[in-house]
Amino acid sequence: MAQYAVQVDDLTYKFVESATPSVSNINLQIPWNTRTLLVGSNGAGKSTLLKLLSGKHLCLTGNIQVNGLDPFSPLSMHQDVEEDRNVQVSTYLGTEWCHMDIINRDIGVLELLESIGLDHYRERGEYLIEILEINLNWRMHRLSDGQKRRVQLAMGLLKPWRVLLLDEVTVDLDVIARSRLLEFLKMETQKRKCSVIYATHIFDGLAEWPDKVLHIKDGIIVDQLDYHNDVAFVTPGAATEQNGHVEFGGTTGPKVSISKVNSLHPLAVKWLKRDNNIEQ
Numbered sequence: 001m002a003q004y005a006v007q008v009d010d011l012t013y014k015f016v017e018s019a020t021p022s023v024s025n026i027n028l029q030i031p032w033n034t035r036t037l038l039v040g041s042n043g044a045g046k047s048t049l050l051k052l053l054s055g056k057h058l059c060l061t062g063n064i065q066v067n068g069l070d071p072f073s074p075l076s077m078h079q080d081v082e083e084d085r086n087v088q089v090s091t092y093l094g095t096e097w098c099h100m101d102i103i104n105r106d107i108g109v110l111e112l113l114e115s116i117g118l119d120h121y122r123e124r125g126e127y128l129i130e131i132l133e134i135n136l137n138w139r140m141h142r143l144s145d146g147q148k149r150r151v152q153l154a155m156g157l158l159k160p161w162r163v164l165l166l167d168e169v170t171v172d173l174d175v176i177a178r179s180r181l182l183e184f185l186k187m188e189t190q191k192r193k194c195s196v197i198y199a200t201h202i203f204d205g206l207a208e209w210p211d212k213v214l215h216i217k218d219g220i221i222v223d224q225l226d227y228h229n230d231v232a233f234v235t236p237g238a239a240t241e242q243n244g245h246v247e248f249g250g251t252t253g254p255k256v257s258i259s260k261v262n263s264l265h266p267l268a269v270k271w272l273k274r275d276n277n278i279e280q
């Protein structure tokens, strides 16, 4: 049984066409039953890291284990044969996945969900249909972008996973659907053996969602916050703090204090401004 959901040792990855690596010297240990947020500016290396973890790129330098398996090995592409065949080793929902053909076809939502195993995962499926407010009579080609995305997310999340790799796939969702989805993912990590790694540029509703926040810059993890040890929430005082306030600590005490707003936006802005040498 794997000790960690994800373990990465000294991972460096360079695309053949590139002169420099897209991720460098990554070392990570992601425990079970946790939620990790990946924060970084455009081109920082978030997608590359998530794709490496999902086995979409072959890691040549370093070592990756997801549920104790090399994600590139055939064993890790499917079910967790050791513990429960109903559970996938990992699920990656990212940009390419968002563009799958089927979502624009003239096909009914019920038919679509049944074709990927709704009957087998009935209880989970019904729960997803409810929280994502999906109407089973909808036809895909007549839906709005956000409605399509909700159906797509129900499809992607129908089969349980050990490790979920989410590469910003919530942009089309309205705030209610997004917050229900985040709540569902939180509940999943609390009630069964699994973990989520989520790369996003939208920080609303995320202040207290993660257990860990990784800040990636130019392919390097430059900050790692472990919520239990490194983050303190403070009550906002002055009116100027209404939109959130963040303070970096010294060598003792919490590394970061975040005013009690519902967003991690102030922290992301501070980090990204620092990355780009913009005056704070």
Ligand SMILES: Nc1ncnc2c1ncn2[C@@H]1O[C@H](COP(=O)(O)OP(=O)(O)OP(=O)(O)O)[C@@H](O)[C@H]1O
Binding pocket: 015, 017, 018, 022, 040, 041, 042, 043, 044, 045, 046, 047, 048, 049
């Ligand atoms: N297929 C590719 N071939 C060559 N270089 C690539 C390829 N995909 C990504 N890169 C490069 O790798 C670096 C990291 O890109 P990546 O897509 O991981 O960033 P990201 O943090 O996910 O950015 P974004 O927030 O814009 O999605 C960038 O410099 C990018 O140009």
